[in-house]
Amino acid sequence: MRPFELLEPSSLREALGLLDTADETVRPAGGGTALMLMMKAGVLEPSRLISLRRIEPAWAEISQSADAVEIGALATLSAIEHSGIVRSELPVIARTLRTLANVRVRNVATLGGNLAHADPHMDLPPVLIALGASVIIASRGAERELPVAELISGYYETTLASGELIVRVRVPKQFARFSAYRKITTRSADDWPALGVAVALDREGPVLREARIAVSAAFDRPLRLAAAEAVLRGASIDDEAVLIHAGDAAADEARPIADERGSAAYKRELIRVHVRRALRDALDAQGGTP
């Protein structure tokens, strides 16, 4: 690992000041797990890391309002997994975290770092996109809110500008909407996914009002599948054929990219099958707990 400088500011304000530089080799660090992997691999060689672990503890808090759950960007994945608020309001997130990496990584890795890393294989981005979540981004003297779907712009690429930091994630409470995430691994149960499928369904009686389907590990970033979503709009939840139809529409519209866990053709078939199964999971999970 190339030598670098490690700074540990004690406030967000101080951290934002240190990050306000044109030098792109200065990077923020949350838990540092993904960063260390990239540094060990030699694909990231920062001159200076700004560790956020000593800034105000408020940036790791999880809270709720009447219509949303707010998660501080420095909350560890374990803290989110075990949060009573998350388990009761957003059980699909708690379930997703249970199979994300392993206990030790979840104890250290943070939500903000996870999202900013923008690895297209990650589990949380498709789930957060399906749930309609947004990130609150701070920079020196400014704050803006952006849907998670617009945060990740490509392979390990985000729309964050230099000097900007994700400080909170806002997830709307789901109320009558129900959701599911399927992680398909091809080598071992704890492997990175060959495909991730997140769905969130909004129903009124037996009719689906809206469906959101977000797929990861198949493209250069997590993407929603609009054609499959359109098939479900207005459909009856008792119509099993419509789930098959939605899976076919998803496979038709998707343009998967091959990686070491599956060819493009294989991923297309995974999409066909697992979009349908994820929809079935969501319908079966109504009112379910993690």
Next chain:
Amino acid sequence: MKTIRFELNGEPVTAQVEPHHNVVELLQTMGLRGARESCGQGLCGCCTVLVDGLAVSGCLYFAAQLDGARVDTIERTEREGELDVVQQAFAECGAFQCGFCTPGFVLMTRQLLAHNPAPSEDEIRHYLSGNLCRCATYPEIIRAVQLAARIRKAGA
């Protein structure tokens, strides 16, 4: 070089670290070899240590960030000179062959039983899925965790 102070297995210590040193590298300079870097990617669990009571991968944790922390490694025995319940169960069940991964499995099993005193086989498999044993003593490890849970319960 930066000077850090932390509590190591119950004793206050001071160490000199470079920013790029990880926890395993630091512990080795202090004569502790129970945490081993194997995969170097946080996947195998051989470098497990506890920082402020939470299990972390020592290979993915900057040593400089131990400043002010409480660190426990496999070298800390619960009672002076005696194996703890989990270690006894691993020995009883033969839950190792070469022993390289054992410190990580023992520390993770202690964490599991502290949170979940009577885990099901599925819960054991899930919790330990981030620990690899290349000798493949997994069946014995699962039996050892179940035995440790029973001994703990009987002693409680």
